[in-house]
Structure formats: structure tokens, C-alpha cells
Amino acid sequence: MEQFTYVIKDSAGLHARPAGLLVKKASAYSSNIILKIREKSADIHRIFAVLALGAKKGDTITVQIDGPDEKNVLNDLKAFFESYL
Amino acid sequence: MNIFKGKGISGGVAFGKLYFYERTKLALKRCQVDDVDAEIAHYQKAKASAVQKLQALYDKALREAGEKEAEIFQIHQIMLEDPDYEESVVGMIRNEHVNAEYAVGKTADRFAAMLSAMDDDYMRGRAVDVRDISERLISLLLSNSDVAPIESGGPVIVVADDLMPSETVQMDKKKLLGFALSQGSCNSHTAILARTMGIPAVAQLDGQIDKKCSGKEAIIDGNSGTVYLEPDAATVEHMKEVRRQHIERLQILDQLRGKENITKDGQTVQVFANIGHVADLNCVMENDAGGIGLFRSEFLYLESADYPTEEEQFSAYKTVLEAMSGKLVIIRTLDIGADKKVDYFKLPKEENPAMGFRAIRICLKRPEIFKTQLRALFRASAFGKLGIMFPMIVSVEEVRKIKQIIEDVKVELHRERVSFSEDVELGIMIETPAAAIISDDLAKEVDFFSIGTNDLTQYTLAVDRQNQELDGYYDPHHKAILRLIDMVIQNGHRQGIWIGICGELGADSELTETFMRMGIDELSVSPSTILPLRKKIRSLDLR
Numbered sequence: 065m066e067q068f069t070y071v072i073k074d075s076a077g078l079h080a081r082p083a084g085l086l087v088k089k090a091s092a093y094s095s096n097i098i099l100k101i102r103e104k105s106a107d108i109h110r111i112f113a114v115l116a117l118g119a120k121k122g123d124t125i126t127v128q129i130d131g132p133d134e135k136n137v138l139n140d141l142k143a144f145f146e147s148y149l
Numbered sequence: 150m151n152i153f154k155g156k157g158i159s160g161g162v163a164f165g166k167l168y169f170y171e172r173t174k175l176a177l178k179r180c181q182v183d184d185v186d187a188e189i190a191h192y193q194k195a196k197a198s199a200v201q202k203l204q205a206l207y208d209k210a211l212r213e214a215g216e217k218e219a220e221i222f223q224i225h226q227i228m229l230e231d232p233d234y235e236e237s238v239v240g241m242i243r244n245e246h247v248n249a250e251y252a253v254g255k256t257a258d259r260f261a262a263m264l265s266a267m268d269d270d271y272m273r274g275r276a277v278d279v280r281d282i283s284e285r286l287i288s289l290l291l292s293n294s295d296v297a298p299i300e301s302g303g304p305v306i307v308v309a310d311d312l313m314p315s316e317t318v319q320m321d322k323k324k325l326l327g328f329a330l331s332q333g334s335c336n337s338h339t340a341i342l343a344r345t346m347g348i349p350a351v352a353q354l355d356g357q358i359d360k361k362c363s364g365k366e367a368i369i370d371g372n373s374g375t376v377y378l379e380p381d382a383a384t385v386e387h388m389k390e391v392r393r394q395h396i397e398r399l400q401i402l403d404q405l406r407g408k409e410n411i412t413k414d415g416q417t418v419q420v421f422a423n424i425g426h427v428a429d430l431n432c433v434m435e436n437d438a439g440g441i442g443l444f445r446s447e448f449l450y451l452e453s454a455d456y457p458t459e460e461e462q463f464s465a466y467k468t469v470l471e472a473m474s475g476k477l478v479i480i481r482t483l484d485i486g487a488d489k490k491v492d493y494f495k496l497p498k499e500e501n502p503a504m505g506f507r508a509i510r511i512c513l514k515r516p517e518i519f520k521t522q523l524r525a526l527f528r529a530s531a532f533g534k535l536g537i538m539f540p541m542i543v544s545v546e547e548v549r550k551i552k553q554i555i556e557d558v559k560v561e562l563h564r565e566r567v568s569f570s571e572d573v574e575l576g577i578m579i580e581t582p583a584a585a586i587i588s589d590d591l592a593k594e595v596d597f598f599s600i601g602t603n604d605l606t607q608y609t610l611a612v613d614r615q616n617q618e619l620d621g622y623y624d625p626h627h628k629a630i631l632r633l634i635d636m637v638i639q640n641g642h643r644q645g646i647w648i649g650i651c652g653e654l655g656a657d658s659e660l661t662e663t664f665m666r667m668g669i670d671e672l673s674v675s676p677s678t679i680l681p682l683r684k685k686i687r688s689l690d691l692r
Binding site: 075079080081109115118 | 233271
């Protein structure tokens with residue numbers, strides 16, 4: 065299992081555009097990926113769940129990755145968060 | 150004449166006839182179905198069809214409006230394919246033996262309600278997207294035809310409660326003059342479209358425009374957020390002038406973008422932007438600034454319930470530097486005093502906060518706060534061209550103390566193997582009479598000066614800027630101020646450093662010629678005044 069945390073810098077938070085891109089990206093991965101903010105969690109493939117996290121600027125998001133391509137996914141997602149969030 | 154006020158969500162002025170857009174309400178009936186598998190298959194087929202149609206709409210929007218406009222259709226595709234959405238629809242069909250369109254309708258209600266309940270304006274706006282995809286599905290399930298086209302001869306101002314992406318994308322763009330919405334918001338899809346098309350749009354109108362007014366003449370002002378129904382002659386004349394000014398402003402922008410800040414006789418000056426937030430970066434780029442002459446870092450402290458961490462600061466500075474791709478960005482260190490609301494600083498109450506424990510004085514007395522900011526700045530310096538400037542300086546000793554602390558920070562970063570730029574320019578704000586008067590000594594200690602004319606005027610004329618009683622006394626064109634500015638520029642140049650102005654006077658076109666003759670190197674102004682300033686500079690001949 066791989067995991068990382070990230071503090072959201074974008075003033076718009078995790079809005080529809082990056083959420084959509086995230087879901088799209090995740091469709092190519094084999095691993096299970098869960099996003100967590102405080103007590104709420106969401107499966108990365110489910111856009112409504114991801115949007116419902118209500119991730120805002122300053123929130124710390126935890127990404128848990130579990131599966132055969134977890135190491136690649138970890139680096140990929142870290143880079144994604146840095147660029148878009 | 151009736152006047153309706155709302156929120157301007159896209160600028161500009163348009164004159165035209167109103168057109169009421171009404172969504173054909175699809176009557177949703179709940180029916181019993183026996184063959185649930187067939188019903189689910191019916192749903193899947195409609196879904197596939199919808200996804201395909203969205204692809205076509207994406208392409209159309211991309212061609213006619215742009216990427217930002219088009220991407221909403223990709224989001225719609227993802228929403229349609231969402232497992233939670235599907236589970237809700239399929240689950241309802243299977244468990245309650247209901248027809249697909251009813252299941253979709255109820256699912257739409259649930260998801261839209263979830264989004265509408267969020268405390269983020271942007272998220273609430275997304276409830277419209279859920280309705281849109283659901284309407285699309287229901288339409289396909291009931292084999293309904295597409296969105297009704299605009300039935301009108303000429304171009305119109307469309308009146309609606311709000312408009313879904315599917316509706317606006319199919320409207321004949323040549324027929325659109327503007328949008329007047331009773332709901333909507335800045336984040337509405339309609340707002341994005343209107344801005345892309347450069348047409349006015351107003352949201353959240355305070356009154357109901359009667360349907361019977363369809364076809365009546367109106368004026369829409371997207372800047373002030375006003376709709377004039379059947380305007381009287383005086384209003385028409387006035388708004389024609391407002392529109393003329395608006396178009397002229399846009400034309401100036403177009404003509405002057407990319408042009409040099411150069412006088413007729415060849416003298417140049419840098420024109421930079423003053424901003425207070427990362428969100429203002431768009432304005433900086435749009436208005437063709439040569440750099441950022443003042444980036445106020447206070448927002449990091451004011452928008453926080455506690456001291457911003459080094460990471461948070463580093464992230465903000467890095468974002469700005471990267472966005473400006475190599476153009477100079479001057480960040481001013483924290484300029485806060487007892488007059489600002491930052492409880493966690495625990496600043497003692499003061500009689501005269503303007504002349505009190507503030508800005509650099511806080512930084513030097515509490516070096517941990519200062520070092521955190523400096524570390525973040527130097528770490529960010531590796532990502533662009535950074536200049537740092539220090540506010541409220543009154544002595545050479547202060548500058549030397551600052552430089553010593555900077556040396557300590559550099560040694561720390563070296564030890565930690567964190568890279569930073571060795572070319573960071575260090576400058577000070579000249580905003581106190583003391584600094585102006587000893588500017589010859591100060592010029593030996595720094596790489597540049599930036600004159601803060603607002604505070605300099607206040608301290609020099611002994612006038613409180615905030616006191617309306619004293620309006621007559623606050624004269625920024627006072628000889629004393631101009632003499633000090635001239636002295637600072639000459640002292641600076643004698644030591645080979647450059648001088649800029651970041652106070653309001655920089656944008657004062659009555660003084661541009663005076664400053665150019667004094668030899669000012671840089672004027673940093675609010676983004677919307679950059680191009681008008683460029684126009685002024687290019688009109689001067691200093692021979």
C-alpha cells in the first residue's frame with residue numbers, strides 16, 4: 065500500500081475541472097485509490113463522491129493507493145496534485 | 150421604463166429585444182415496469198447515446214467558443230459514467246420496478262440536492278450540470294427532440310432562470326446579444342460562455358421580467374449588472390456613451406498590448422503591476438505587465454487563523470514566480486500593524502498604529518516570523534526572477550540587520566542543500582521622510598528603491614489618509630512630495646541603483662511626464678491602469 069498527503073494550494077479547491085481530470089486519469093490505473101479529507105473518504109473513480117469531499121484550499125488530502133501499479137500511480141498522482149491543485 | 154438590478158457576470162453593454170427562453174418541462178410519470186432487465190438496457194442505451202452526443206457538443210463548443218467552454222461537456226461525460234449515479238438509477242429500476250426516466254429524475258434530485266447543500270458557491274453551481282445530464286438522459290429515454298432553437302429574426306437578449314451548457318451550446322451564436330438570468334452566478338457555465346464571446350450577462354436579477362415582455366426593447370449592462378426594460382430616451386443616450394467607453398477601453402487594450410513603454414523621443418520605463426493576491430495573476434497577464442513591482446504578501450497572514458507556515462508561503466511565492474515566467478516579481482515582506490485584523494500576532498493596542506509597531510519593526514523584533522518568510526522567499530527564488538523589498542525603513546542600521554538575517558538564511562539553506570537563486574535583488578520601500586532624506590546612504594546598501602507615495606505623502610504632510618475631514622490637506626502633488634521623489638531618484642542613480650514608484654501616484658497621468666523627466670526607472674500600478682499608462686507614455690515627447 066502506498067500513501068501520501070497533500071495540502072491543497074489552489075484557491076478554487078478540488079473543483080470540477082481537476083476532479084474530472086483526476087477521475088479520467090484514474091481510469092487507466094489498476095490500483096484502488098481512496099481520497100480522504102478529515103473523516104470523509106471517496107473512491108477516486110466516483111466524481112460525485114470526489115466533489116462531495118468539498119476539498120478547499122488549505123485542506124490536507126490523504127491519497128491511499130493499493131494495487132499492482134501503486135508505485136507508478138503514487139508518482140503520477142503526486143505530480144498531478146502539484147500541477148493542478 | 151423598468152430597471153432590474155442583479156450581478157454583472159460578464160462585462161459590456163448591448164441593446165436589443167428580449168427573448169424568453171423556456172425549457173420544455175418534461176413531465177415525469179412514475180410507471181410500474183415488470184421487465185426490469187429490459188428497462189435497464191433501455192437506460193444503458195440512452196446513456197451511451199448521451200455520451201456520444203456530448204462528444205459532438207464538446208467538439209462544437211471547442212470550435213465556437215474555446216477550451217474552457219468545451220471542457221464542461223467532458224465533465225458531463227464523466228458524471229454520466231459515474232458508478233454512484235448509475236447504481237442509483239439501476240438500483241431504483243430493479244428494486245422499485247419503476248421506469249428509467251423516473252429513476253433518473255429521482256437520482257438527479259438527490260445528487261443536485263447534495264451539491265446545492267454545499268457551502269461552496271462553485272459546487273452549488275454544479276447542481277445545474279447534474280440537472281443537465283439528467284434532462285439529456287430523460288429526453289433520450291422519452292425520445293424527445295433537441296433543445297428548441299431561438300425563434301427570432303434578429304439577435305436577442307436571452308432571458309432565463311439559468312441556462313444549461315447543452316442549451317447554450319446549441320444556440321445560434323449570431324443571435325446572442327446577452328443573457329439576463331434570474332439565477333446563475335459568476336461560476337455559471339453561462340458566465341464563462343458570455344465572457345468568452347465578449348457579450349454582457351447579468352445574474353440574480355432582483356425582479357421577475359414578465360414573459361409578456363418578450364420582443365420588447367431592452368439594454369443590458371454587464372458591468373453594473375443592470376437591465377433596462379423599455380428604456381427612456383435619456384437612458385438610451387447615456388448607455389450609448391457607456392458602451393462607447395467600454396469598447397474604447399477594449400480597443401486600447403488591443404492596440405497597446407505588446408507595445409513598448411517608450412516616449413516619442415525614445416525614453417523607456419518599466420511598467421509593472423501591483424497585486425495583493427495570487428488570484429490577481431490573471432489580470433497581470435491580461436494587461437501586459439512587464440513584471441510585478443509590488444506583490445503584497447499580507448494576504449497570507451490575513452487569510453489565516455495562525456502564522457502561515459513556510460510551506461504555505463513557499464507554495465504561494467513559487468506559484469507567482471512560475472506564472473510570471475522569468476519576468477521580475479518583487480515581493481514585499483509582511484506589512485502589518487495594529488490596524489489590521491491579525492489577532493494571533495497579539496499586537497498591543499496603539500494610539501498611533503500608523504507610526505507604531507508594524508512591518509519591518511515586527512520582523513526585526515520577532516526574527517522567527519521574518520526568517521520563515523525569508524526562507525520561503527529564497528526557496529521560491531529558484532523558480533523565477535525574484536526581488537524582495539522591505540517596508541517602512543527609516544535607517545541604514547535596519548537594512549544592515551536585514552541583510553545579516555538574510556545571510557543566516559542563506560547559510561541554513563546551503564547546509565540543508567536547498568537550492569535558491571544567488572541573484573535575488575534586495576530593495577527597500579521609500580515611504581518615510583527619513584528614508585527619503587538619507588536615500589544617498591541607503592542607496593549604497595541595496596539594489597533598488599520603490600517609492601511608496603501613499604504613506605510618504607501621509608507622513609510628510611502629517612495628514613491621516615483615512616480622515617475625510619482632511620481631504621483638502623492630502624495633496625499628493627504637493628511640492629514637498631515631488632522634491633523628495635526627485636531627490637530619491639537622483640541619489641539612487643548616483644549609486645547606480647534603479648528606482649520605481651509603487652504608490653498610487655505612479656498611475657497619475659498628470660505626473661507621468663514629471664516622473665519621466667526625473668528619470669524614473671519603473672512605475673508599478675494596478676493592472677487595469679497599465680495600458681492607459683502606456684498610452685500616456687507613448688504620447689510624450691520630452692525634448
